[in-house]
Amino acid sequence: MIGTILDWLLSAQTWQGDDGILARLLEHIGYTLLVVVIAAAIAIPLGLWVGHTGRGRWLVSGANAVRAVPTLGLLFALVLWLGPRLSGELYFVLPSVLVLVLLAVPPILSGTYSGVAAVDPAARDAARGMGMTGRQVLRDVELPCALPLILSGLSSAMLQVVATATIAAYVGLGGLGRFIIDGLAVQDYAQTAGGAILVALLALVLEGLMAAIQRLVVSPGLTDNPGRQRSRRPSLRSRTT
Amino acid sequence: MIRLDRVTKQFPGGTTAVDDLSLTAPTGKITVLVGPSGCGKTTTLRMINRMIEPTSGTITIDDQDVSALDAAELRRGIGYVIQHGGLFPHRTVERNVASVPLLLGHDKKKSIARARELLELVGIDPGLGRRYPSQLSGGQQQRVGVARALAADPPVMLMDEPFSAVDPVVREQLQDEFLRLQGELGKTIVLVTHDIDEAIKLGDHIAVLAVGGRLAQVASPHQLLTHPADTFVADFLGKDRGYRALGFDGAEVPLHHESTVVLRDGAITDPAPHDDPWTLVVDESGHPLGWASTDRLGQITASDELALGGTLARRDGSLRSALDAALSSPSRRGVVVDDSGTLVGTCRAHQVLSVIEEQERPEEERVPAHEGGEGGDDGLDPRAPR
Numbered sequence: 001m002i003g004t005i006l007d008w009l010l011s012a013q014t015w016q017g018d019d020g021i022l023a024r025l026l027e028h029i030g031y032t033l034l035v036v037v038i039a040a041a042i043a044i045p046l047g048l049w050v051g052h053t054g055r056g057r058w059l060v061s062g063a064n065a066v067r068a069v070p071t072l073g074l075l076f077a078l079v080l081w082l083g084p085r086l087s088g089e090l091y092f093v094l095p096s097v098l099v100l101v102l103l104a105v106p107p108i109l110s111g112t113y114s115g116v117a118a119v120d121p122a123a124r125d126a127a128r129g130m131g132m133t134g135r136q137v138l139r140d141v142e143l144p145c146a147l148p149l150i151l152s153g154l155s156s157a158m159l160q161v162v163a164t165a166t167i168a169a170y171v172g173l174g175g176l177g178r179f180i181i182d183g184l185a186v187q188d189y190a191q192t193a194g195g196a197i198l199v200a201l202l203a204l205v206l207e208g209l210m211a212a213i214q215r216l217v218v219s220p221g222l223t224d225n226p227g228r229q230r231s232r233r234p235s236l237r238s239r240t241t
Numbered sequence: 242m243i244r245l246d247r248v249t250k251q252f253p254g255g256t257t258a259v260d261d262l263s264l265t266a267p268t269g270k271i272t273v274l275v276g277p278s279g280c281g282k283t284t285t286l287r288m289i290n291r292m293i294e295p296t297s298g299t300i301t302i303d304d305q306d307v308s309a310l311d312a313a314e315l316r317r318g319i320g321y322v323i324q325h326g327g328l329f330p331h332r333t334v335e336r337n338v339a340s341v342p343l344l345l346g347h348d349k350k351k352s353i354a355r356a357r358e359l360l361e362l363v364g365i366d367p368g369l370g371r372r373y374p375s376q377l378s379g380g381q382q383q384r385v386g387v388a389r390a391l392a393a394d395p396p397v398m399l400m401d402e403p404f405s406a407v408d409p410v411v412r413e414q415l416q417d418e419f420l421r422l423q424g425e426l427g428k429t430i431v432l433v434t435h436d437i438d439e440a441i442k443l444g445d446h447i448a449v450l451a452v453g454g455r456l457a458q459v460a461s462p463h464q465l466l467t468h469p470a471d472t473f474v475a476d477f478l479g480k481d482r483g484y485r486a487l488g489f490d491g492a493e494v495p496l497h498h499e500s501t502v503v504l505r506d507g508a509i510t511d512p513a514p515h516d517d518p519w520t521l522v523v524d525e526s527g528h529p530l531g532w533a534s535t536d537r538l539g540q541i542t543a544s545d546e547l548a549l550g551g552t553l554a555r556r557d558g559s560l561r562s563a564l565d566a567a568l569s570s571p572s573r574r575g576v577v578v579d580d581s582g583t584l585v586g587t588c589r590a591h592q593v594l595s596v597i598e599e600q601e602r603p604e605e606e607r608v609p610a611h612e613g614g615e616g617g618d619d620g621l622d623p624r625a626p627r
Contacts, residue, residue: 126327129292129399130341130389131317144331219331221373 004190009197019178021198028175028202032161035097039104039157044150047109051116051146052138060113063106071164075099079171092172096165103164104157111153115146147218155210162203176202242268243289243397243431248298250284250454258284259295259454266446268303268396269427273444275434277477281454282433286399289431290319302397317345320390320398320428325406326382328374334385335360335370341393352392359388364418380411387419391426400432404439416442437478441466441485449474463489487561492600494563494593496556496577496586504530507542519572522547527583529553529576553578556585564593 008014015021043063050056078095086094119142127141169177179195182188243266250259258281266272274282287293289300291312300307307315328337338356343349357367363384374382383403390398404412404419420443423430434440440447441462449457449465451473458470466486469475475482501523502509509522520535522544531547541547554566554577566575567590574587 120327120330122323122325122327123329125292126321126323126386126389127329129290129316129321129323129327131313131315131344133313136344141329141331145329147331219373221330221332221375 001189005193005197008190008194014191014194021176021179024174024176024178025198025202028162028165028177028199031097031100031165031173031175032158032206035100035104035161035165036154036158038097039101040108040154042101043105043108043153044112047112047150048116048138048143048146051113052134052142057113060110063109066102067106069102071099071103072167074102075168075171096168096171096173100161100164100168104161107157107160108150108153111149111151111156112146115149115153116142118149119145144219145222148214148222151210151214151218155207155214158206158210159203162199162206166199242266242303243272243429244301244304245285245289246299246301248285248288248295248300250281250288250293251296257454259288262298262450262454262456264448264456264459266429266431268429270445271423271430271432271443272446272448273432273434273440274448274450275437275440275444275477276450276457277452278435279452280450282435282450283401284454285450286401286431286433290316290321290399292316317341317393318395318397320393320395322386322390322398322400322403324402325379326374326386328382328385328389330374333371333373334365334377335367337374337385338370338389338392340389345393356388356392359391360385362391362422363388380407380415383407383415384418387422396429398428398430400430402434403432405434405436412439419443441488449477461489484561487564487597488559490560490597490600491557492560492596494560494577494588494596496588497574499574499576499584499587501529501584502533502538504541504544509533509538509541517572519574521572521574521576521584521587523584529578529584532571553582554588555580560593560597563588564590564597567593 009021013020017023046059050059075096078099079092082095082098083091116138123141123145124137127137132140165173165175166177166180169175169181176195176199179198180192183190183192183195245262245264248259248262249257251257260281262281262285264272264285274285276282284293288295289302289307291307294308302319328334329340332340335353335356338359339349339352342352342355353370357370360367360370365381365384365388369377369381374385377385383406387403390400404415407415416439432443434443444462446459447462447465448459451457457477458465458474460468460470463486465474466478466482466489469478469482499521500515501521503525504510504522505525515535518535519532520538522530522533522541524530524544530544533541533547548571552562552566552569554562554575556577556579563575563577566577567573567588568575570576570587574589575593577585577588579585
């Protein structure tokens with residue numbers, strides 16, 4: 001069993017061609033990035049605005065309620081409703097991308113909003129009190145302080161999109177999900193399992209990538225470090241320094 | 242000079258936080274706003290830099306109406322220190338301190354260099370400049386907060402409970418250093434606190450506010466302690482008012498010669514015959530080390546075997562410190578030292594009390610003529626020609 005899966009995964013033939021692993025992998029990554037970029041373009045500015053002004057919090061709770069809608073059902077409904085109005089490749093792609101964006105917006109939105117809302121009120125007060133304009137407070141204090149939560153929102157959105165895009169292959173989106181569906185259809189279990197493994201690996205790699213980005217762009221002052229525990233209680237020793 | 246003229250703040254919902262308040266904070270002095278919670282002291286402070294807009298009345302800084310200025314620009318010219326420091330967690334300590342100069346568009350390298358100087362000024366090792374606020378203790382964060390407010394050298398500083406978030410020992414230390422710093426810099430400072438002892442220690446002028454934003458009294462600490470305007474102020478000042486007021490009375494107390502012995506190289510040299518049960522031990526340069534039982538003098542080998550017992554009074558210090566030195570000394574003789582800490586003599590409690598009683602009578606005439614004259618200066622010497 002494992003042997004046949006490995007055979008499938010490692011054979012040059014399955015990697016090549018228009019419906020080979022490489023093409024499907026790039027397709028999958030392409031859709032994922034497209035969806036996350038669109039969702040981030042909507043959710044990050046919106047979340048920053050809600051967090052900064054404190055207005056429109058219902059948007060965040062509303063978006064979180066949308067998460068309860070069954071994705072697969074929505075996907076089929078959209079394909080059936082929108083599909084006939086579209087032509088060519090868009091027939092499948094547009095409804096899928098829409099549903100995936102809908103799926104990706106809530107985690108990014110709530111991550112961004114909570115990131116800004118969680119900024120130490122004293123730091124925000126000090127920023128205003130030293131003469132920062134509203135925009136400078138947002139750009140120089142709230143955004144950098146919110147970055148860890150924004151990035152974790154992005155990365156959980158990305159994982160959900162990777163997973164759901166696999167299912168979207170059922171309505172013709174392409175990507176790695178094809179192997180699972182095609183494998184099931186012709187009872188080629190090596191192909192099904194191979195496809196599943198590839199999806200899982202892709203998710204892991206993307207997660208690792210996000211962690212690396214986080215380490216790169218988030219200020220060390222915001223991440224936990226050994227100095228932090230020391231800081232909470234002033235000790236006799238640190239007083240004299 | 243900061244002047245508040247008939248300033249009122251009503252919040253939506255009808256709460257009056259500040260009620261028809263007129264107050265002047267003189268240039269180069271520390272004006273303290275003190276009162277119980279809900280007295281509008283923080284609201285008053287925040288109206289000066291327009292973090293809160295008054296409902297009516299005018300606020301001027303050096304005769305310039307603040308409401309005529311752009312709020313952000315106004316604030317860049319005013320140092321602002323808040324409880325907990327309010328440091329930016331994502332910026333290094335030195336970058337935090339350089340915040341305002343960089344906002345003003347100053348050169349980055351110069352701003353950071355200046356930030357390091359300021360860190361040193363407030364007692365932070367500039368080597369900590371590259372660290373992040375979360376790596377500092379609470380007291381250090383407060384110091385950095387003060388350094389940050391000083392960075393653009395603003396003539397005016399607003400401080401909202403700047404020392405409340407640290408433990409009493411650190412607070413005391415920060416207060417002392419703050420006074421030393423103010424002695425050098427001479428900023429016009431408005432400071433908010435709920436702690437009357439802090440107000441008395443730090444303030445040149447103290448404005449006591451009552452709940453509802455009513456100004457109960459403005460006075461120097463000494464006036465406040467000796468002449469509270471009403472029962473609210475008297476209650477708020479709390480216990481030991483008479484005793485604490487002595488802290489602002491400087492006067493010469495009669496000094497007595499004290500025969501001492503010297504502790505040198507772990508032994509008392511030539512223990513002179515002495516008929517008093519307590520003998521004062523000093524080091525080679527005449528700094529008092531502590532008291533020893535006269536009959537045990539021969540057994541003393543180190544200064545920690547001595548009973549220092551109490552506080553030292555400075556020759557030019559207050560009556561309170563002189564009386565306290567006498568009361569806390571095991572021999573009942575208060576040790577008095579000069580500026581360098583060298584023994585100049587001892588004082589007796591009953592003689593300090595006589596000085597106090599002599600002073601009582603001219604009190605009424607003296608205080609108004611001596612506005613702002615606290616901190617025990619020599620003008621209060623009763624023997625000076627009147």
